[in-house]
Amino acid sequence: MKKLLSALVLLSVTLFATAQDKKKYIATMEKNVAALDTTRDGKQLQNLANTFERIASAEKAEWLPSYYAAYCYVNMTYSTKGDEIDTYCDRADKFIKVADSISPNNSEIYTLRAQIASARISVNPMTRGQKYGMESGEWREKAKELDKTNPRPYYLEGTAYYFTPAMFGGGKDKAKPVFQKALEMYETFKPASTIAPNWGKNSCNYFIKECDKK
């Protein structure tokens, strides 16, 4: 009896603890993912990246903490210049690879890979445009293939056209329909959970407006 009781107690403790841990994980993630929406400042992004890194360190079976850490670093590239961009991209790559090893063939992870490759172009568009543009395109297509409802690869494709000069096959005219398609998809897209990736819609709207400006 006593044995059974202690076994029950232990089991309930473990279950309770696991449930508690899961709650703690979701709660922490929700708080920090929400913070991402409003953060563009480099220092704050760094702190958020650090938080996600710590969560990743504790939650080894979860891909989202590493994914968001990578997301922070790729967003930090937009406020850096020159060779430093590569340093941030390398860091983002490191985290996205961890996420990929936990959750292979994930459309969101391939989307972020595409974004990292695009970010590397800005180090030197003249010499890098072709190589990384192509790499980014490949990841993007793979992301589309893996989840046909994911609007983010389309959004990224729009930005790729937007930032490519017309003479190299880009331009606002080409970008706009792609952004519009992405926006349609955003309208119907349902994120898998409260902490699953759900970014890009506002920026997509912003770019559509920019495309209309002459």
Add this chain to the structure above:
Amino acid sequence: MKRILTLYVLILLSSQGILAQTKVSGKILDQKKQPLPGVNVFIKDTYDGASTDANGNFSFTAADTGDVIIVCSFIGFEQIEKKVKLTSSDFTFNTSMKESLNELKVVTISAGTIEASDERKTTVLKPLDIVTTAGAQGDIVGALKTLPGAQQIGESEGLFVRGGDGSETKTIIDGMMVNKPFFSSAPDIASRGRFSPFLFKGTIFSTGGYSAQYGQGMSSVLALETQDLPGQTSSTLAISSVGIGGGYNKLWKEKNASAGFDLNYANLLPYFKLVKQTPEYTRAPQFSGGSVNFRKKTSPSGMLKFYGYFNLSDLGIKTASIDSTNGFKNLFELNNSDVYTNLTYKERLGEKWMMNIGASYSTNVDNIKTWTDSIRSQSDMTQGRLVFTRGIGKLSIIRFGGEYQYTFDEVKVDGAKYGYNYHVKNSIYDNYSAQFIEADIYLTPKLVWRAGARGEHTTIEKEYVISPRTSVAYKLGDKSQISFAYGQFYQKPDREYLFYTKIPGYNKATHYIANIQRVDDLHTLRAEVYYKKYDNLTNLIDSTNSGFGYAQGLDIFWRDKKTIDGVDYWISYTYIETKRKYQTYPKEVTPPFAATHTASLVFKKFFEKLNLSSGFTYTYASGRPYYNPNNPDFMSDRTIDYHSLGINGAYLRQVKNCFAVLAFSVTNVIGNDQIFGYRYSYDLQRSAAVTPPAKRFFFVGLFLSFGQNRSKEVIENNN
């Protein structure tokens, strides 16, 4: 029962981490003891941690006690993991973090070396720069001539570097020497390089003090590295004012192999009809040729490459004979065939080792006809090369290997002069072998010492020589560094001399170079001083190697991509003082291939709205010495100064998957007189200036490239 309950509660509580708590705080510094903000300090495998503030301070509460690992993680720094024991009392943790090594923080040897590469960041040029330099006409050597150290020589091909003649620069492709890197040329007319700049992903132009990996160039090596697998399957088409060309390059679906070919034909007859040339062309220059390539990634680290090139060229030229007063013209007809092949394989052997193997065969035949002579000149080279590289620690490497070259040279002359016929045939065979060893030792990431030696033997000289080479580079700051180089360089005498007499001993040059440079994303400043000593030069007067000489000077390079919006420009300046006694020189003088001052301004601007890229190159060189037999002071005459302004432009357009470039270029726009020297008649009564065959060269071309990237098609179809 009570006990169990207590335990239950205890466990529950502890699982929520209320039980033991430790305040962990401290300060994180960098190597210079400056506070590091943004560092992630946390207990491994837990949520507990914090980022450091602007003063490098952090503080957090850790739920666990006992043995834990504290992690300090920060972008650009090496992660620290340290085991500590936490008790319930406050814990202080202070440490300093080391910057992680990346390419920008590690010094590289820069003395004597100018590199163009996309892969490395600290290079002064990008491969694209070679194609877009005005006045270079898409010729690698043409573009390199705008860099300091090189002379503006228009009467013969080649790179004349720091007091050296064209034969003192050797061209290397993927480690293998190229016997005939330039098209065969008519006397006093420089020809282009054979290889398209688009073939190469990296170019290293050494103006001295180069690695023990290479030899037989007393002044310089031009080391070219071919492209890896292309990004996509593509075809190209080119139509220009001088010819047509096209090619196809297929990338296998698995993206581990590619194969391609290209064919081209050029004929200058229509162009010469439009633009008058000074010499009379009996046959306008014609070139037909092509290349094949095959590349295969044999493993994640293995790469097999084959490149094969063939070309036939033909020209005939009549030039007024200086010895004639009644309008007699000399005839020179040239028919050339050239084949070059290169096969290389590289693979990693285990963790530390890397192996490079190469083989190459080339053959070149010139058939030359003059009024009196018919000359056949053949030059073949077969070579093999094997290099092992081993990594030592994080940065240092040791590299060793050897190469072997078998050369066959033959000249046959059938002639008739002054009423009698003659037949001459001279052949030389040579077995050249070389061994080298070289180590790049990083004493710290900021200080590297390269030490190496090369041993060389030729059967023609039957002498084994060892040339030591060494250099040191030290990084002064994030962007600046200084470096020094010393080396000995041997070269066997030119084949032209070897045919007729046996000249003992190798020619030899000794280099001393000091360099300082500052490179960031947008600016490059480089200054180099050198002293070069020549020994054992070929002396044709007594058929010995008693010639000698020296060169010393200053090279400056400045590049700025920032100050003017959309403009990229560079300025190079070369000052040289050089003298030598060799060949038939009666005394030590400045040779005709060295101008005291040379300067270039290369300017490139991109007009984004017009889709137009445009630029100009202005080059100046002070007058060069020439031999005037009427002047008793040997080689004391100087030509007029050299000025040249070249312009170019390219209009770019992409339509669906076709990328089009419409390019034009004009050399010597202003039409300055360019005189490279003088020729004197046999009786010394008359002289004629050596000039380019026409004042200007105009070029217009349309280049189309059709990419077949599937993802692009997908995009087009979806929209």
